Amino acid sequence: MAVFTPVSLDDLTRWIPTFSLGKALAIKGISSGIENSNFFITTERGEYVLTIFEKLSFEQLPFYLELMRHLAQHGVLVPEPIPNQEGAIINPLHGKPAAIVTKLDGEWQPAPAPIHCAAVGAMLAKMHVAAQDFPIRQPNLRGLSWWRETTPVVLPYLPQDGQALLRTELAFQENFASSDTYRQLQHGPVHADLFRNNVMFDGDRLTGFFDFYFAGCDTWLFDLAVTVNDWCIDLDSGVLDMPRVRAMLDAYHAVRPFSAAEQIAWQPMLRASALRFWLSRLYDFYLPRAAEILTPHDPTHFERILRQRVAHPAPALYQAE
Numbered sequence: 161m162a163v164f165t166p167v168s169l170d171d172l173t174r175w176i177p178t179f180s181l182g183k184a185l186a187i188k189g190i191s192s193g194i195e196n197s198n199f200f201i202t203t204e205r206g207e208y209v210l211t212i213f214e215k216l217s218f219e220q221l222p223f224y225l226e227l228m229r230h231l232a233q234h235g236v237l238v239p240e241p242i243p244n245q246e247g248a249i250i251n252p253l254h255g256k257p258a259a260i261v262t263k264l265d266g267e268w269q270p271a272p273a274p275i276h277c278a279a280v281g282a283m284l285a286k287m288h289v290a291a292q293d294f295p296i297r298q299p300n301l302r303g304l305s306w307w308r309e310t311t312p313v314v315l316p317y318l319p320q321d322g323q324a325l326l327r328t329e330l331a332f333q334e335n336f337a338s339s340d341t342y343r344q345l346q347h348g349p350v351h352a353d354l355f356r357n358n359v360m361f362d363g364d365r366l367t368g369f370f371d372f373y374f375a376g377c378d379t380w381l382f383d384l385a386v387t388v389n390d391w392c393i394d395l396d397s398g399v400l401d402m403p404r405v406r407a408m409l410d411a412y413h414a415v416r417p418f419s420a421a422e423q424i425a426w427q428p429m430l431r432a433s434a435l436r437f438w439l440s441r442l443y444d445f446y447l448p449r450a451a452e453i454l455t456p457h458d459p460t461h462f463e464r465i466l467r468q469r470v471a472h473p474a475p476a477l478y479q480a481e
């Protein structure tokens with residue numbers, strides 16, 4: 161149950177003539193999303209994904225959809241928004257903003273091997289470089305300001321040792337964010353939620369990144385840390401798996417070489433990305449929005465990862481010559 165706004169084949173048949181996609185042939189709701197209503201649609205031109213945005217407004221959406229268009233046009237594998245005959249990629253359907261994007265082949269990879277991590281690392285670096293000249297700017301809405309707002313809201317739900325960890329880590333991150341090292345980090349539009357379930361593979365071939373609706377401007381290293389903390393770990397313990405870490409970092413570095421400042425910032429950034437998802441999961445777990453979070457993700461998973469990253473030095477981003 162995750163289609164909040166139903167769309168019938170008749171609805172689609174009436175709407176689709178504004179696009180150059182031929183006649184509508186089929187529509188099927190996708191059950192896995194929790195933020196939007198998603199459908200696989202088939203038209204005379206092929207298969208696409210239709211999304212009705214349940215929360216994001218017409219004003220907020222251009223950042224995400226224009227970013228996807230920009231990336232697709234620069235050879236980054238992402239769903240490409242399909243414009244209607246007037247060139248608009250965001251169009252109303254049942255009174256809500258909606259978009260049609262290309263469908264990526266394949267499935268997400270629940271048990272990635274180094275070969276998958278290398279493909280993700282290389283495409284992530286390509287994406288960061290390609291997004292550099294994207295003209296619309298929006299901050300990461302789940303960045304430091306949001307961590308500051310959310311920490312006091314979730315603290316009362318934690319036992320003493322959890323409270324101590326959260327307070328200490330927030331103070332550490334505030335301090336790090338005001339350092340010279342942090343100021344030297346390259347930044348720009350990033351995905352910020354590139355978990356295993358947001359990348360499609362057809363066998364071992366990466367076919368695309370999707371679900372850009374947490375994207376925003378942040379450091380490239382933060383984006384990489386989010387990705388490593390999901391793709392390159394043992395899910396039970398949170399411990400980094402070195403063959404996967406090396407595969408992802410080396411592939412990223414080969415496309416966009418890391419800087420010396422990034423080397424220094426790597427451990428704080430792995431901690432920052434663990435903190436970000438610990439906080440959002442705590443928030444969704446203890447303060448669920450009515451009927452929206454069907455099965456909240458386990459916050460202790462990211463508490464474990466944070467403790468791991470604090471206790472162990474990060475593996476080198478690259479070997480200095």
Ligand SMILES: Nc1ncnc2c1ncn2[C@@H]1O[C@H](COP(=O)(O)OP(=O)(O)OP(=O)(O)O)[C@@H](O)[C@H]1O
Pocket residue numbers: 190192193194195196197198209239261262263264265357370371373
């Ligand atoms: N362009 C696409 N190509 C192929 N499949 C897609 C595409 N976009 C979405 N999907 C499918 O739809 C599902 C839900 O999409 P998505 O994750 O974007 O939704 P969501 O509502 O943002 O959900 P959540 O926040 O839970 O990740 C995906 O798991 C995937 O199977």
Ligand SMILES: N[C@@H](CCO)C(=O)O
Pocket residue numbers: 353355437440441457
């Ligand atoms: N990737 C997030 C969910 C939001 O997309 C998490 O696992 O907490």
